[in-house]
Amino acid sequence: QVQLQESGPGLVKPSQTLSLTCNVSGGSITSGDYYWSWIRQTPGKGLEWIGHIYFSGSSYLNPSLKSRLTMSVDTSKNQFSLKLGSVTAADTAVYSCARNNYYYFDLWGRGTLVTVSS
């Protein structure tokens, strides 16, 4: 069955760029039925939808993060990625990738903790 697995550095310095990749296995990221999302969870703010991307590369980003956020997709590797710039301690969170059929998230990765600290 389809599985999602996040990867990337667990520690990022303030003002630097957080970069994460989600590997999709057991299915194709080019399935036209789905969008591919990032969601994060912080102790203070709970779960927050970050953005999503379609296999074509079109994306929709959370307006509160849009100015610092880039999402991309690599169909040859069956992966999609997240870059969040100018990070601060407030960006410390568990970042999860998820699949959504637009209206709901039907499959999640386990998540990866990213800590922003010098």
Place this chain on the structure above:
Amino acid sequence: QSALTQPASVSGSPGQSITISCSGTSSDVGNSNYVSWHQQHPGKAPKLVLYDVTKRPSGVSNRFSGSKSGNTASLTISGLQAEDEADYYCCSYAGSSTWVFGGGTKLTVL
């Protein structure tokens, strides 16, 4: 502070029923047929247990049911089992390609 409000914790004994509420506004829960619920066991990926307010994905027990009234959605688990002990999160489509989540509820099976 989460956009949707859930109780921090609920508990129940095996065999009992519990209900978890998810309160939003007329901009999200109140105006959406797309409320979903996700179960997360420690160290595991969240799992979808309800979508479109009341629908169960294939493989999810019929002990899980959902409802909505006004700006509040609810998840009810009947015939509580030890394996139901987990964190539960609600999620609502809020229009314009945005989603909001609840802060999560820890369910303890006594």
